[in-house]
Each structure stands twice: as C-alpha cells, then as structure tokens.
Amino acid sequence: MSTTKKRNISVLGPNTFTGIKLKEPAVYAAGVPAVKVALQHAFKEMGVIKSLSTLSHMNQKDGFDCPGCAWPDPDKPSKLGEYCENGVKALAEEATNKQVDSDFFAKYSVEELSHWSDYHIGKSGRLIQPMILRSDSIHYKPISWRDAYTLIAQELHQLNSPDEGVFYTSGRSSNEAAFLYGLFVRAFGTNNMPDCSNMCHESSGVALGETLGIGKGSVKLKDFEKAEVIMVIGQNPGTNHPRMLTALQKCKENGGKIISVNPLEEAGLIRFKNPQEVKGVLSSGTRLTDIHLQVKINQDVSLLKLIIKKLAIADKERGNVFDHKFIETYTSGYSALLKDIEHYSEEELLELSGVTETLIDKAVELLAGNNKIIICWAMGLTQHKNGVENIKECVNLLLLKGSLGKPGAGTCPVRGHSNVQGDRTVGIMHHVSPTLNESIEKTFGFTPPDKEGLDTVHAIEAMHNGKAKVFIALGGNFLSAASDTEYTAEALQNCDLTVNISTKLNRTHLVTGKTALILPTLGRSELDEKDGKPRFFTVENSMGKVHQSKGLLKPASENLKSEPEIIGGIADAYFNGAHPVDWKTLSEDYELIREKIGHVIKGFDNVNNRSKGSGFYLPNNTRDLDFGKLPNQRAQFSICGLPEHKIKENEFILMTIRSHDQFNTTIYGLDDRYRGIYNERRIVLMNVKDMNTYDLKRLDVINLISCYDNKERKAANFLVVPYSIPQGNLAAYFPETNVLVPYNHFADKSHTPISKSIIVQIEKV
Ligand SMILES: Nc1nc2c(c(=O)[nH]1)N[C@H]1C(S)=C(S)[C@@H](COP(=O)(O)OP(=O)(O)OC[C@H]3O[C@@H](n4cnc5c(=O)[nH]c(N)nc54)[C@H](O)[C@@H]3O)O[C@H]1N2
Ligand SMILES: Nc1nc2c(c(=O)[nH]1)N[C@H]1C(S)=C(S)[C@@H](COP(=O)(O)OP(=O)(O)OC[C@H]3O[C@@H](n4cnc5c(=O)[nH]c(N)nc54)[C@H](O)[C@@H]3O)O[C@H]1N2
C-alpha cells in the first residue's frame, strides 16, 4: 500500500522582481502597437504560417469563437478580421507549439514547478497526455484514459455521500460540455457545482434577477449604435473586452456620449485608434469618454445616489426628466425610492464619492436630457460586499429614465469568459431549479437532487473542513482564482483526489489533493472529429446569442479528448451501465446533446439548425418588458444603503485588477502597456499624496497586509508606482494579491469575494 508523502509545495510561488520599467500611461488604446504586440505573441507561440491561417478563422461564421472574453461578434463579421490584441494572445496561448509531455514531468517534480512563477508555468506549453500524481510521489506520471476514469469512479464511489464531491466549472467550456457535466453531477447526486461566475458576475445575476426577472443583460450589439449615453462603470474594456471599443466608437460617431466611472482613468476609455480603419492607424483616433468620474473605490452607490437625487430635483422642475409613463406602467417602488433618497445629504454623498461636483453636474445634465441610456459594468461593481446593491442602483437609474426595452437602452453586464453565460444557461449552478429538475427527469428518467449545492466560497470551506473530499474541475485554475490562496491551498490539499480537465499547466495542478489527475483536453481552436467528421459546438455570448464554433487546427496531440468525451468517460466508468443515460453514446454525439438541451432548456429548441450562421438570441423578458415573474408583475426599484467601511487612519482600500497582459490567472506577458508599467507584476498603484504621507518614493518596496477577524494575511514585495488614483485607494494585480482576500468575506446574497475592496495596511520593507 502506498503511503502519503507530504509534499513541499510553494503555494504562492516566487515573490521576486523581474526588472520594472516605467513609462507614462498611454492616452489611447489599440492602434499600431496593438497589432504589433498581438502578432509578436502569435508568431512566438505558433509561428507565422499557423498564426495567419488560424486568425483568419477566428470569430468568423464557419470558424471558431475567440477563446478570450464573451464580447459578441457583429452579425456580419468583417473579412479583414474580427479580433483584438488580447483575442490573439488568448489564441496564441492555446494554440502554442510548445508541449508539456511526460519527459517534462519526469524532469520537474511538482515541488520544483511550484517555485516557478505563474508566467513561467503557463508558458511551458500544452498538456498532451493524462497524468497522475500518486500520493507517494512528487512527480506526475502517465496514466491511460481508462485507468484515470476508473480511479475517479472508485474515489467517487467511496464517498460517504455525493455531497462530498465538488465539481467546479470555468467559463470556457462549450454549452454541450457544460450541459453534460451538469447532468452527470446531478445524476451522481449533488448540486455542488461552484463556478467561476461565483467569483465574477454572480452579483449581476442576483441583482438583475431580483429587479428585472432575468440575471442577464438586455442590450444587443446594435443598441450601442443607437445609444445617446453609455455609462461604463467599474469596467476596463480596453484591456478586457477590447472590441467593445469599436461599439463605443460607433456610439460616438452617431453623436452619443460616454460617461466613465472608475477610480482609474483607463487608457482604453480615453481614446481609441481602431486598427481596422485607415484613420485609426493614421489619425489621432476617436475620443471616447466625454466625462470621467474618478470615483473612490466602492463609492459608486454614493455617486449614483447623488446623480439620482440631482435628477429628481431636475424632474421636479422640468417634469420630464424621469419617464413617468414607463415608471407607472412597468415598475414598483418609485415613491419609496424617492423618499429614501431624501434622507441623504448632497454634501455627504459628494464627499464620499470623491468626485468634483462640476463633473457630476455635467453627467446629470446628459442623463437628464436623454433616455436612450446603456449602463455597462463588470468586476468594479460586482466584487464588493455590496456588489448586488451596486448593480441594483444602476437598475434604479435605468428604470427612472425608462431606459429599458427600447433601442439604444438597457443593462449590459459585460461577461468575462467566452462561454460563462452559456454554461450557466445550460445548467451549471449550485442552486436548485425545480423547473430544470422536472425537465431533466422527464427527458432522462432520473430524479436530480433537490438540496442546494455549494458555491465557490462554501466549497472551499467544505474541503477545508473535510466535508468534501473529491474535487473535479472542468477548466480553470481554482487555487489562483479563488480568494485566500493559502486557505484554498489547504482546502485542496485536504482532498483525497483532485482532478483537472485542462488545456494548459497551472498552479492548481501543483497544489493538489493526496492523489491528483490532469486530464488534457482539446482547445477551442482545434479540430474535433468523430469518425473523420468534424464536430462543432455552441456558445452563448454576453448578449444572450447562441452560435456555433468549429475548431480547425490539428490537435496538440492525438491523445487529447474533447471535454464532453472526458465527462462521458468519467460518467460511464462511474455508472458502469447502471443508469438510464447512455453516457458514452451521448458524450460522443454533440447533435444528440444539443437535441437534449433543446428538450430541457427554454429557448434552445431546434438549436442544431438555429445555431448555424450567425446564431439566435435566447428569450429575454427585460427586452420584451415582461416582468410577469416579479412581485406585482413589475420591475422593482430597490432601496440600497451606502457601503460601510470602517477604515482606520493607516488603512487603504485595495482593488485587485487585471494587467493588459493576462487572462485571469494566465499570464501572457509582464507588460501593462496602457498603464505604462513594463516587465513587472509586483506593483501597487498609489496616489502621490499618500506616498508623501508615508514617506514613500517611486519604486520603494512595501508589503501589503490585510487583517480580518484577527487573522493577518500578507502579500510581500510590491513596488510603489505613483499613479492617478484617489487618495486612500490602492490597486495591484490579481492573482498575486489573492492571498489578502479573506475567504469568508464576500458579497451579500451573491457570495462573490470582495476582491475589489480589501482593507489593507502597508509596511515598508
Ligand atoms: N485580456 C483579458 N480579458 C479578459 C480578462 C482578462 O483577465 N484579460 N478576464 C475576463 C473576465 S473572467 C472578466 S470577469 C472580465 C473582467 O473585466 P473587468 O471587470 O474590466 O476587469 P478588472 O481588471 O477586474 O477591472 C475592473 C475595473 O474596475 C475598476 N474598479 C475597481 N473597483 C472599482 C469600484 O469600486 N468602482 C468602480 N467604478 N470601478 C472600480 C478598475 O479600476 C478596473 O478598471 O474580463 C474578461 N476579459
Ligand atoms: N483577486 C481577484 N481574484 C479574482 C478576480 C479578481 O478580479 N480579483 N476575478 C475572478 C474572476 S472574474 C474569474 S472569472 C475567476 C477566473 O477563474 P478561473 O476560470 O478558474 O481561472 P482562469 O485563469 O480563467 O483559468 C485558466 C485555466 O483554464 C484552463 N483552460 C483554458 N482553456 C480551457 C478550455 O478550453 N478547456 C478547459 N477544460 N480548460 C481550459 C487552462 O488550464 C488555464 O490554466 O477568477 C476570479 N478571481
């Protein structure tokens, strides 16, 4: 019998510096530098010929969906190319020619690899064969697919209850894979399906569900061309959704105005040079933001309340600032909202927001005079204790203006991973949906469990407490993405078995349960064939449109399997024929999976045909102004309180953000070009006045320390970079600073970790 060897793993990796160079922050996004950098990345990872031939298929109707973010493609993609710098980086990362084979794992132990940086680990290349880390070993060794499935099945059978299993999903999986995975997990008997969206847009889902009856946004891409005002709040599209800048550009060209609300003045929102246009290359580009409101971290509710208060005063004077007909017909709670707003003093809200009043007045004037308004947001709103209320306050504003259900207006939570929205739609969730369970029972002949499952933060806690023992991940990098890295590491290390279905090596493969498996899978861009016939799968973009995606590249190895096949393999080994679902047949036949999705999920009927071409929109009650599911059959105004931070004099609020050179925990490179930071990730952005108060000079080294519930957490070695950021606020990159986020502090209702408002102290080194 094998004994368990305690491995000497570095959970956080190195905290050494890489050689910072600072320049002035950029004043525009994209342009020639974006094209140059994109091609550099592509050529380096894929070579010239493969790069150019593959890129011409990305985001085209007969090609594959960009593996980057969830921003939608236009209905008629340009033949010149429908992608951005970061889309190219995402592709290059996946389609790299480098490989991690069994020799690699024979050479490097997990102990040694854990001392590499995330950047170094990720650049090792594609995973190409199933590997096992046995409990008595520090080296991954090859294992056959069959033996891997058998081992997983045995471990799952050994659990005392299905609720001791945790089944994570990251948002890059197809609808087909996610549906099958959700089906298997329910057949296995648990709803423990934490998902990356628990750490992401869960607050949006909760807020929109409660106020408008659907947890998704309402706008379509075309609405950007018709909008009079677009508010971009808590989002950095230049880096994280670069082609959104094209949509903002169209709004500007049609006379629309843009208000940005952000503690940082992000380059992508200042000016855009569209690389697809001659003028974007030769001229100074398009000015995007008209009014930048440099709000303090997590004071968006204060700012929005002040705006609403000022609009209410203007409405009293002019009578037509709010859309009274809309309010009367479609909403509930208007007078309570107006009454509540009276309790707040303008001076207090102004002071809290940190924004100058003249700028707020300009924004109020714009909002007062227009009603085709779109509000776009992302993690700057969702990842706070009051994440749900942040979004409800945005909904309040849109409802007051009647800015829903008409062209050029609506809600736009801009999603992260390319299919995170689709994964949720087809059943990845820890909540119980009686309707979904009924349709599954009717279609497949088994009864899904009706006990609420664990979300991400509670799954970590359960693994930590020994209440969950097997962790399986369909994609993602759970260790580095989750909060409280050291606590999460202990949780994973407590498990008997951790399994990762992945394309690339990451830190979660190194910080493992007693036994660990890596199951390598096909990437989006790769040809997925069955009996010589190419298969396609489907995805849903950020605006609720479902369409097909078909890879074309020769797979990194013949030994790779598709995600549905791997799930089918696990399910088949687990049930061994004793289940009404024929898992093997279903997992290999995507058309059949889609047919079943059509039976189970509303709006997916005939998806096999309708997903071809430019695809189809799923039903959306907000677009149709149908609030039948809500109390009084009306959209709901919400009374939101102000966020409460008891900040001591020597404390700061830290937001953990993305650099321009990463996709979540995948580090593409070490440059944050738009912010002028090169070749370094261990930085902290700080206001010069704060630097003076603490007697800090540019590039001094500090440690960041958070203290919640008397527990100190430290992130060591960060270089101070003077930056235009409100006083008392700091910014640093995720995942290096996740160690500071307490696992048990998260948004009310949505349980999204407070990654954008961590109270910290600083310590000079
Ligand atoms: N290239 C690239 N693309 C990506 C990703 C990536 O890592 N790289 N990640 C994908 C994923 S999963 C997601 S969820 C999205 C994330 O997309 P974003 O949400 O844009 O990503 P963050 O870097 O977290 O940036 C949040 C922005 O909010 C601002 N902010 C922080 N706190 C506050 C606040 O309290 N109030 C306001 N008003 N603003 C605030 C920050 O200054 C920053 O500009 O991007 C997706 N696309
Ligand atoms: N402090 C802090 N923490 C955060 C955030 C923050 O802003 N601040 N943001 C949060 C957000 S918004 C999110 S969405 C999460 C992200 O959490 P995750 O989704 O867990 O993390 P990623 O870094 O996107 O996962 C990258 C890994 O996914 C695997 N992968 C890539 N493509 C595929 C594929 O096609 N199939 C499979 N099976 N695997 C694939 C690769 O192995 C890669 O290493 O992090 C969250 N964590």
Ligand code: SF4
């Ligand atoms: S905007 Fe997002 S989906 Fe579009 S090409 Fe860029 S990374 Fe890919």
Ligand SMILES: [Mo]
């Ligand atoms: Mo995300």
